[in-house]
Amino acid sequence: MPVIISKILKQKITPAMYFSAGFFLVCMSLDYSFTNVLSQGDYSMEANSIARWWWQIAGSLRFIEIPIYVIVILSTAYIINYKNKFFPLFWVNLLAFNHLIGFFIWLPYGTFTFADFILRQEWATVYSFSFISIFLSLPLTSLQFGLGWIFKKIR
Numbered sequence: 001m002p003v004i005i006s007k008i009l010k011q012k013i014t015p016a017m018y019f020s021a022g023f024f025l026v027c028m029s030l031d032y033s034f035t036n037v038l039s040q041g042d043y044s045m046e047a048n049s050i051a052r053w054w055w056q057i058a059g060s061l062r063f064i065e066i067p068i069y070v071i072v073i074l075s076t077a078y079i080i081n082y083k084n085k086f087f088p089l090f091w092v093n094l095l096a097f098n099h100l101i102g103f104f105i106w107l108p109y110g111t112f113t114f115a116d117f118i119l120r121q122e123w124a125t126v127y128s129f130s131f132i133s134i135f136l137s138l139p140l141t142s143l144q145f146g147l148g149w150i151f152k153k154i155r
Helices: 002-010 015-039 049-081 086-106 113-118 122-154
Strands: none
Touching: 015 049, 015 086, 015 122, 049 086, 086 122
């Protein structure tokens, strides 16, 4: 077991993973900041039921979630990266796009007002946006993975 942990800690992080982690941090920061400012602390305006529940329980201490969330997501991606290079990239990109859509929902331009018209149930909206994120993440991750493979062959 210590040998595996040693190998996990010595693995090299690819530029694609750095890009995805940075993209995730930017999108998450936009989503959290816009949600906090525009909801004015009203937890009922949060679309994610787990986040809404957390807001109710934690109250003004809810922001402790942000560094914990980032550490858990990026650490998990790092650990999974030891066995599989594609899935952690896809997962971090998926979460980034979920947060990016969460940010877009708060914009005053009516970017996603079509969802209110098409989807009558709130739970369906969250899943629909996750499916959109899947379809955005898959090509980006495939491109990152493919470019990484090409650059590895060139060296």
